[in-house]
Amino acid sequence: MERLVRDCFRNGGYVFAERPEEIAKRHGISRVARLASNENPDPPSAATLGCGIAALHQANRYPDERVDVLVAALKRHFGEYPFVTGVGMDGVIETLFRTLVDCGDTVAIATPTFSFYSLAAVAQGATVVPVQRRDDFSIDPKKLSAAGKDAKVVVLCSPNNPTGNATPVDAVEEVLCAISGVLFLDCAYVEFSDIDYLPLLKRYDNLVIGRTFSKVHSLAGLRIGYAFVPAWLQPYYLRAGTPFSVNNVSAAVAAAALFDTEHAERYRAQVSRWRERFRSEVKYPVLPSDANFVMVDVSPSSGDAVAGGLAANGVIVRSCRSFPGLADHYIRVSVGEDWENERFIQAINNL
Ligand SMILES: *Cc1c(COP(=O)(O)O)cnc(C)c1O
Numbered sequence: 001m002e003r004l005v006r007d008c009f010r011n012g013g014y015v016f017a018e019r020p021e022e023i024a025k026r027h028g029i030s031r032v033a034r035l036a037s038n039e040n041p042d043p044p045s046a047a048t049l050g051c052g053i054a055a056l057h058q059a060n061r062y063p064d065e066r067v068d069v070l071v072a073a074l075k076r077h078f079g080e081y082p083f084v085t086g087v088g089m090d091g092v093i094e095t096l097f098r099t100l101v102d103c104g105d106t107v108a109i110a111t112p113t114f115s116f117y118s119l120a121a122v123a124q125g126a127t128v129v130p131v132q133r134r135d136d137f138s139i140d141p142k143k144l145s146a147a148g149k150d151a152k153v154v155v156l157c158s159p160n161n162p163t164g165n166a167t168p169v170d171a172v173e174e175v176l177c178a179i180s181g182v183l184f185l186d187c188a189y190v191e192f193s194d195i196d197y198l199p200l201l202k203r204y205d206n207l208v209i210g211r212t213f214s215k216v217h218s219l220a221g222l223r224i225g226y227a228f229v230p231a232w233l234q235p236y237y238l239r240a241g242t243p244f245s246v247n248n249v250s251a252a253v254a255a256a257a258l259f260d261t262e263h264a265e266r267y268r269a270q271v272s273r274w275r276e277r278f279r280s281e282v283k284y285p286v287l288p289s290d291a292n293f294v295m296v297d298v299s300p301s302s303g304d305a306v307a308g309g310l311a312a313n314g315v316i317v318r319s320c321r322s323f324p325g326l327a328d329h330y331i332r333v334s335v336g337e338d339w340e341n342e343r344f345i346q347a348i349n350n351l
Pocket of ligand 1: 038087088089091114157161186188211212220223224225
């Protein structure tokens with residue numbers, strides 16, 4: 001019966017991090033350092049979680065389809081922008097593509113980068129055009145604009161996963177001016193940088209900025225993403241989306257987390273401190289990063305070999321081999337708790 005499955009799902013798919021329980025069992029290690037998924041290692045505060053408990057008591061009811069509690073919190077925090085929400089930013093990307101991308105349309109993606117854009121675009125029947133970044137992983141705005149000239153959507157991740165570098169505002173603006181479609185700017189890690197793209201929203205009606213509660217806000221498990229969208233797009237996004245996608249527990253917890261500045265600040269400080277320590281103490285070149293992870297050039301070893309060696313020492317990192325357009329000698333390492341980061345430095349330097 002498999003012949004019934006669409007061709008686009010026959011191979012590939014999302015590459016998940018190895019499970020900590022399996023690594024622990026395989027290598028006989030009791031506590032594993034989890035540095036592969038760019039999560040905030042601190043759980044949400046008790047006060048933030050308390051808002052979810054109240055919402056849980058309403059689980060018999062469908063959630064608010066407009067997600068008012070979260071949208072109101074976003075407006076209080078950022079100002080009066082048109083917002084949309086989704087099941088993680090991945091859910092936002094999927095719904096955005098469903099809204100805009102027809103079979104045969106083009107989606108241009110600055111590469112190497114996060115893999116889900118391509119998976120979501122292909123699922124819409126789109127033609128994906130990867131646009132290779134420069135050797136230092138910066139984008140060439142002219143090249144991206146030319147390749148994305150007639151694309152429905154151009155995708156740019158900044159700070160970029162897995163390379164860690166951010167794209168300057170003027171380069172983003174150059175692309176916005178040159179393309180005829182929408183620029184989807186993935187800002188999953190923007191809280192760890194000093195860059196601010198929001199002023200561009202007032203001047204361009206083809207800019208969508210995606211953000212998530214999964215990283216700085218410690219809510220990866222509750223699946224909440226959002227985006228700043230142009231006003232014209234918002235009603236169509238709501239029409240294209242799955243009804244009742246964001247549940248009421250996630251919405252209530254996210255609304256509270258947005259104002260838990262102490263929680264976010266603590267991790268931001270942790271990230272700045274450890275990005276520096278990784279750069280000065282790891283024996284391999286560590287690339288500059290504006291995110292809560294760093295990419296490490298482990299050549300002449302391969303990313304897989306080093307990730308495997310680290311796993312044997314109880315440290316899970318991401319080998320970057322599965323990122324198309326990237327050489328196979330990189331790993332990506334998240335900033336975790338102190339003991340995890342210490343163990344990583346010690347383990348990699350002893351390989
Ligand atoms: C983590 C991540 C996301 C999505 O996160 P969600 O958990 O789906 O909100 C989106 N883009 C990039 C680049 C990411 O690294």
